[in-house]
Amino acid sequence: MDRHSIFKKPALDGAAFGWAAGMRGVAAAAAQADIGEVVVVKDQPGRPHRGKVFAAVHAHLDDIPYYASGLCAKLISEGYTGYIIRTSNDEKCGGHSTAENILSNEQDHFRMAAALGFKDVFDFYYQNHDMDGISYIDLRGRLILIFRMLKVDTIISFNPWGHGEENPDHWVTGRAVEEACWMASMPNDFHEHMEAGIQPHAVNERYYFYARPGQPFNRVVDISSHIEKKIDAIVECKSQGDGNRGSLVRAQLARQGKRLPLLGNDDRTADRAYVRQFLLDDHREYGKQRNLEFAERFYYIDQRRPAKSKADEYIEKNAVRL
Numbered sequence: 001m002d003r004h005s006i007f008k009k010p011a012l013d014g015a016a017f018g019w020a021a022g023m024r025g026v027a028a029a030a031a032q033a034d035i036g037e038v039v040v041v042k043d044q045p046g047r048p049h050r051g052k053v054f055a056a057v058h059a060h061l062d063d064i065p066y067y068a069s070g071l072c073a074k075l076i077s078e079g080y081t082g083y084i085i086r087t088s089n090d091e092k093c094g095g096h097s098t099a100e101n102i103l104s105n106e107q108d109h110f111r112m113a114a115a116l117g118f119k120d121v122f123d124f125y126y127q128n129h130d131m132d133g134i135s136y137i138d139l140r141g142r143l144i145l146i147f148r149m150l151k152v153d154t155i156i157s158f159n160p161w162g163h164g165e166e167n168p169d170h171w172v173t174g175r176a177v178e179e180a181c182w183m184a185s186m187p188n189d190f191h192e193h194m195e196a197g198i199q200p201h202a203v204n205e206r207y208y209f210y211a212r213p214g215q216p217f218n219r220v221v222d223i224s225s226h227i228e229k230k231i232d233a234i235v236e237c238k239s240q241g242d243g244n245r246g247s248l249v250r251a252q253l254a255r256q257g258k259r260l261p262l263l264g265n266d267d268r269t270a271d272r273a274y275v276r277q278f279l280l281d282d283h284r285e286y287g288k289q290r291n292l293e294f295a296e297r298f299y300y301i302d303q304r305r306p307a308k309s310k311a312d313e314y315i316e317k318n319a320v321r322l
Contacts, residue, residue: 039300040290042222047079054154055147057085057177059131059169060093061105061112062241065233067209068156069116070223070283070296073230075154076117083150084109084118087139087173089125093240104239112236116229122146132168136176143180144190148198154205155181159299164212174208181206204304210297217297223283224293234279235271246274 056072058064064072064084076082086109094101106123113121124142126134146152158165158174165171183189185202193199210217223230237243247267253259262277263270280294287295308316 036218038218038220040220040222040292040295043074043225044078047077049075050079052080052153053083053150054080054156055083055085055150055152056118057087057143057155057157057173059086059088059158059167059173060128061086061090061109061239062234062237062243063158063170063209063211064116064156065112065230065237065241065243066279067211068207068296068298069230069233070226070294071156071207071221071298072116072118073226074221074223077226080154082116082118083120083122083146083152084113084116085122085124085143085146087124087126087176088128088131088169089123090128090240092128101239108236108239108243112233115232115236126169129167129169131172134172136172139172140176140180140183141190143176144184145193145198147180147184147203148193148201151201152184152203154207155203156207156298157209158211159208159215162208162212163214170211178206202303204302206301206303208299208301210299216299219298219300220286220290220292221296221298222287222290222292222294223296224287227280227294230280230283230294231272231275234275235268242279243275244271245278246270246272249274 054072054075056064056068058067072082072084089102090105090109091098091102094104096104102125109123110121124139126139131139147155155177157177158170160171160174160178162171162174165174181203185200187194187200189200207219209215234241235243244267246263247270250260250263250267250270253263262273264273283294283296286297287293
């Protein structure tokens with residue numbers, strides 16, 4: 001199944017999937033009731049986030065390009081340094097042998113990361129579609145090390161409790177990311193990191209993708225000025241994600257003695273035109289609802305603490321000398 005076609009799929013009754021799916025529906029309803037005000041986020045002038053670091057964590061080559069590449073491009077343009085982490089090996093996507101699929105997805109992943117301006121790429125190579133059977137603690141520990149080592153301020157990933165998520169690679173990755181953000185700040189977890197000079201570090205801002213109908217969101221990010229970067233990212237998803245669909249259609253039409261003017265006269269133009277015309281509908285249609293050209297949606301969590309807590313302020317104001 002095309003993971004992205006599910007945007008047009010009606011929500012199904014959680015009871016049809018048993019108790020676990022039903023509980024996810026309850027959790028999703030509770031989260032929807034607690035999302036707070038939906039805020040539209042636009043570009044900030046200059047580079048206000050200079051010195052900050054974000055990590056985009058996804059399971060497959062095409063997750064970040066479709067769900068969050070506009071946000072990634074926006075943050076990098078505003079001063080963030082970005083790193084991208086892919087947890088699976090994508091061995092089942094590509095239409096070739098397992099080994100060929102792993103290689104082609106790896107190569108596409110590096111090209112996609114370069115197109116968006118990421119500083120570095122981490123690939124974990126867990127077995128595609130089987131991540132619910134891996135050592136979960138191993139995955140979480142690897143993420144904690146990277147979050148501490150890079151001093152990550154912000155993460156972008158799957159909603160760990162997202163309603164309607166059928167891909168185990170997605171929800172396993174999302175849950176491990178959420179827990180790693182919390183545990184990375186704990187000085188008694190992985191004390192050997194401190195011995196190696198890597199200190200605990202809290203990850204205080206989180207953007208969770210809006211990846212399935214019914215998932216909660218409280219941030220609408222205007223990506224209109226970054227849409228060319230989003231297209232750049234998607235066209236590099238050739239092993240999966242339809243990044244080269246335009247050139248394939250162009251070649252097929254040529255064999256029939258036909259051409260489609262939309263696709264231009266070369267493969268690069270064809271791929272970009274196809275993405276722009278056919279693969280951005282969700283971002284285009286939701287953007288219109290907010291008077292934006294293109295938009296991405298996220299559930300945003302801000303755990304940054306004020307310099308002084310209410311307790312600190314009270315003590316400072318009311319403490320008296322003995």
